[in-house]
Amino acid sequence: MEFYLSHLEEYVKNMYLKFGFTEPYQIDMQRIASSLNIWVHYEDVNSMMIKHDGMYSIILNSRLSKEKQWEDFAHELCHVLKHAGNQLNMNKMFRELQEFQANQFMYHFCVPTFMLLKLDFPELRCHAVKMIADLFNVTEEFAAKRMELFEKRQIGIQFHKAWKTSLLEDAEPSAERTIDQFDKADEFTRFKRKNRHQYPFTKKAKKWIAAEKQAEYLLEK
Template identity: 65%
Template sequence: MGDYLSHLEEYVKNLYSRLGITSPHHIDMLKIANDLDIWVHFEEMGSMMVKYDGMYSIILNQKKSQEEQWEDFGHELCHVLKHAGNHFQMNKLFRELQEFQANQFMYHFCVPTFMLLQMELPQWRSQALATIATVFRVTKDFAEKRLEMFERRKAGIQFQKRLAYLLSHKRPNAYEEGDQQHLQVAEEKALYQIGKYS
């Protein structure tokens, strides 16, 4: 799957690489913030990102658990790294787009795909969730959502690989004779292989 990282997965991998972080055990929220010149404040308010005088701050709710603060940090970090402008002065659709992007970034930053690929997760789902939650210091709900995303991505990649293989080994002139039937058989074989390999 390493050759098939999405743009976001590759971005997160490169970010961690620049920070010298290669495994979950090296992840330290405050060190990451320091290395990126971001101030972190713990207050009794909702989490947010603030830019003042060219300096970025991330405010985290001090009443939340460390796991929830880490998740919020990932969300707000996306706004720092990828979004410009006053969030509150944007139209609703653009604001919703940025929130969607920040949520996607949060899942991939807090539990990076390239690190998941290095792990051998337990076969029992409950144990896999517990492992992800413990190793990456996220909540169980977060771990469950991230594992679902990871499994869907792996299945999609297996499908792409299988379909590419089947289409590259097609009979000469197959598309002239029976495009639909050939593609349907290739798709059924690829779907069978996904079930077999996932």
Template identity: 45%
Template sequence: MHYTFTPLESWTERLYNHLSISTPEQLNMIDIAAKLQIWLHFADIESTAMDREGLYSLIIDRRLSKQQWEDFGHELCHLLRHAGNQMMLPDLMVELQESQANNFALHFCIPTFMLLKRPIPCLKREFIEDICTTFNVTYSFAEKRIEHFENQVMHFRFTEQINRLYLQQSLVGN
């Protein structure tokens, strides 16, 4: 299948290449945090990211199970792609950052370049369950990621069809 990566998907793949991570089995938040020089802590509090004058720390809620990886992806976005203390930012900026972090987590926790290598079963439910197991995420998270992936594939196919139509029209018009 031909697929065009979004800028975030390309950025994520470059990050993983930089970290020498190419398979789902290598997705380990402790190793990733160490490679990125981020202090990683587990505590009985809500997951959060902190930047103290360039010293990065992530606190992951240890009361969670599979959602820890999802929270790691979300909070990592704040460290790698955002600036500012959310307590000092306007509400709309906080909403934007949270939306971006949610989207980032989907692509970081289930990278497209790895997803494209997975066999796609006949039933969507089976694909979602495979993603849950392979990437250690919750069903609802995997379901959202597959919906994003489907939308990208459909957008790519639509764009290809439109381009073919324009090409045909330009050839007929000449």
């Protein structure tokens, strides 16, 4: 199946290629943080991102599993890379927008699309979800949601392709349709000829034209 990456998917792919990651087993949270000069701390608090003296730190909840910590890291990483401002002082709708963007980034960063495209999925969806969870070190709940996003993307591409094909078919009429169009054109031409009449100039208009022809500035033929 033909597949093209979205802007977010392309962005994530380029990041991973810069890290030298092309396969799931190569993904390393500590190497990513080190490459981006981000400090990672583990505390008994909700995961968060903080900025102090121009330095970024991501604090991960020490009570969470390694899989959940990796998911939270990706969420907070989006805030580091793409967002600015203190959410505590932020408009509610703008804060919700940032959270939505961070969640979308999280799913695509933890399980990059360009790596998913290399996989040979089993027939059963539950087995595919389990495979994603194991390969990318995420929870099965997370893997199921990521699989859903991946499937919706595939359906969207198929729909767009079918829509473009239908437009091309409409833009290239068949021989029969072409003949019908010529018949309509001939009929319209006959109608114009039958109903043709000279524009009814008013008497004033005729006088203005005659006056223009007699103007001194016109060159004689």
